[in-house]
Amino acid sequence: MIETIRKNAVTLALFAVFTTGLTAVVNHVTKPTIVHQMALNQKNLLDQVVPTDLYDNKIQQECYLVSDPALGNSAPHALYLAHKQGQPVAVALETTAPNGYSGVIQMLVGADFHGKVLGVRVIEHHETPGLGDKIELRISDWINSFIGKVVHGADDKAFAVKKDGGEFDQFTGATITPRAVVNATKRTALLIETLSGRLSSLPECGDAHE
Template sequence: MDIFASIRRNSLGLGIFAVVTAGIIATTHQLTKQTIADNIVQAQLAAFNEILPTDRYNNELYKAVVTLEADALLGSDEPHHAYLAKMDGKVTAVIFETTAPGGYNGNLELLVAIDKDGIVTGSRIISHKETPGLGDKVDVKKSPWVHSFVGTFLGENSEKQWQVKKDGGKFDQFTGATITPRAVVRAVKNTLTYFDQNKDSLLQR
């Protein structure tokens, strides 16, 4: 009987402990939920403002999001998001989430900002698995290489220009690592092509 009584006491104690722990976790989650959400928004806005000047828009950019249907030009068979920068209600630029397949160690995820005239105002690599010291130079924290896209656009000689120098284009590659910059150049060019093909519908939103 003492054994059964001990088991009941221990079970009750464990049950109370579980309820209290769950309550603490739930309370902590509720208290920090808004802070986490605010931090995510601030990080997103910081990334946006690095590639698109703040004087180009006056809307809440992170809220002006649209979902784009899967398109090969955006690099995958999954839908992508785009953010519409507006000045007094008129679209002045679009920030695309896009994918660069074919990196040395897999896909790279990018943000590409394109103004209403089809000119890149900036781009950033937001996710990659490239080799440290080689392919990771596409990351702005490692090198300024990604700034080379600022001011670029599709032109008459786009096929030739939109390649790394090793392939006859105008973009630098990295010593010992051509595959990764080649993939990023292709992705930015494809995003520009997507914008060009869908410009009317994007700017009228």
């Protein structure tokens, strides 16, 4: 009986060592591929909010951190800076809409330093399928309605959903979600306007965003 238990224990121990080693090998082999794929996905997202013909630098490597209440919370948000012939021309800035129907909505807003929105993408949300999820590009092209829009100051009434007197469509049966996205985009674009003179003082993201 004791011998059987001992054999089983040894077998289990050897199996644990084998599976742990195999997992470590697989992780070592696949990690570069995963990192590369994540970088490609990130670059693709950045290209959707800041057109590539506007800049000539490696935007992913120009990453800084911004903390401001206009971004929906007090957490640091990543800012990716686009240069053209050495001059900053636009940014892609992570932002948060804290007041979605089902919670926070994480976004990426591209804009220049004159209030012009170049593109918006929703990175993460928990909105209602069939209603609020129309903020996703794969569901609807509504998110592209921001392209080329200019925010004319904090009192710009046009930069709002139509139900609030603005020019952006709301969704049938769901106004809270698009309102949250529109307002977050407006706040973020207005903040970006103020950043051109502060870029040199922003902390770098570090290796996590390179």
